[in-house]
Amino acid sequence: MYMYLPIALTSVNYLVVMGLGLGVGLLSGLFGVGGGFLMTPLLMMIGIPPTIAAATDANQIVAASASGTISHWRLGNVDFKMGLYLLIGGFAGGAAGVQVIKILRASGGADFLIKMTYVVMLGLVGSFMFVESLNAMHKNKKAPAATAPTAAPKQKKGGFFAALPMQTYFEKSGVTHSALVPLFLGTFVGVLAAIMGVGGGFLMVPVMIYMLRMPMHVVVGTSLFQILFTCIEVTYLQAYSNHTVDFMLALLLLIGSVFGAQIGTVLGRKLHGDQLKILLSIIVLAVTVKIILELVLEPSILLSYAGGH
Amino acid sequence: MKRTLMNSPRYLAVAAIVLLGLAILPVPAAQALTCSVTPDNIPITFTYHGAQLSITGQSASTDDLVVTITSEPADTALKYKEKVGGLVWMKKGSLEFKDAPRVYLLHSTADLDRILGPADRNQYLLGYDALRGHIRIEDSAGNPADGKWFDEYLKFKKEENVYNVQEGTVVRTHGEAGNTYKVDVAWPYQAPPGIYTVEVLAARDGNVVDRASTHFEVKSTGMVAALSKMAFDQAGLYGIMAVVIALLAGLAVGAIFKKGGGSH
CATH class of the missing domain: 2.60.40.2550 (Immunoglobulin-like)
Known part of the structure; x- marks a missing residue:
């Protein structure tokens, strides 16, 4: 039942760890998020030091997102072109974010500002998604025939986005954008993710849905594709420079998560885009509430090892 | 005087034995x-x-x-x-x-x-x-x-x-x-x-x-020691191994599910 972890230097119940992997893998196959925001604190709860929890989770997400990407790709749900632009932006944003954080930290009190900004953003995005998908579901019920022209109002955004150079057609997503748009949005999420120390899936997915106007199922596949590469980079860098990847822990997690990702993908096929959106918005709101509670309630223990969020 | 001199070592010996006894x-x-x-x-x-x-x-x-x-x-x-x-x-x-x-x-x-x-x-x-x-x-x-x-x-x-x-x-x-x-x-x-x-x-x-x-x-000992040694002494190789195994596991399970998923 127990396995000793050579880097975390602690012993864990492997059934519990595999179960965690299964649950978070399911979320990732379903919604295209890495799930680090849930996994890292859960691992810390079972006694894994924060830095090792975060780095090892990235290693596990490599497996889950590879598993999810391949099955979404077979379903035609991965927009490689869009993913690539977002990825380039994300890499640049990540590097910039690390610099921003240094400047902010030096000015003091920045942690508070960053956390509050993040909470407000998550809360807004979650609420907006919830209301929007609820409305969409109502509309679909009233007029099931009128599903085809959903693309029409999307063209209204036109204006600024349409005036940008380098307009490109993204075939899989069926949208036309300037290549600068995904590059910029990727950078933006990358900066935030680096500052918050998380993968950014919870922000990237809504950005793809509402700002890039991609269909929900393509969003999930493309997001997973993008996360896969981000997490490969993070895993390698953490292992190389910080020695914080516990391979055995990652192995236990990924045994659960690769299957979870498959189940999530299959489940996702059975749900409508709006149903997926509303479920995701509930999770985003739950995460928001969790962060607020963590901030407001007095922690039972005021000391911790360095690292984590 | 002589007697007391004669007696005194004996007395001392007794005292020493008593003291020793107390100590022992x-x-x-x-x-x-x-x-x-x-x-x-x-x-x-x-x-x-x-x-x-x-x-x-x-x-x-x-x-x-x-x-x-x-x-x-x-x-x-x-x-x-x-x-x-x-x-x-x-x-x-x-x-x-x-x-x-x-x-x-x-x-x-x-x-x-x-x-x-x-x-x-x-x-x-x-x-x-x-x-x-x-x-x-x-x-x-x-x-x-x-x-x-x-x-x-x-x-x-x-x-x-x-x-x-x-x-x-x-x-x-x-x-x-x-x-x-x-x-x-x-x-x-x-x-x-x-x-x-x-x-x-x-x-x-x-x-x-x-x-x-x-x-x-x-x-x-054994594999636990080997893994932790590798993580520190050959960090680059360790990182590559962690990534490759995770990738292979993900792709392999994805491939297995393809067969299973295709049949139903």
């Missing part, structure tokens, strides 16, 4: 204190989940005993949370806990403050109050921190199972083998690999009168 007489009670631990080597394998230690030895029948298991004192930096703006709890900075053992387990025959005076408890670092006086807590600027952080430190360490004080758990037996003592200690798996010191102190009339000590080692 308590010896059966004041057995030399000994201490041994089994096992003295704890290997860490993948199935390791802590260990059961047995600490035994001989002691004087009337002495009270205190057994400690500690690691070398070290400086530990921990992040601390404080309320910011009267509303939210945030990590504010880090505190340095200086000269603090990473592991501190204590067992005794009776309540510490009954068997030892405060001076000896402080001198030999016995009990949490003694540790409170010994561990220095500094903020990142090197200023001494508030005493409440020692309480938080204790809470943190107790949660990890690496600080523990259990009074009245050392059992003494008086039999043909002499006066022996024994205490069983549940060794926490959270304690990192390293060499640990077991020390037993005999207390009489509120003072420490004898000490004995021994060591044991907790050490990773």
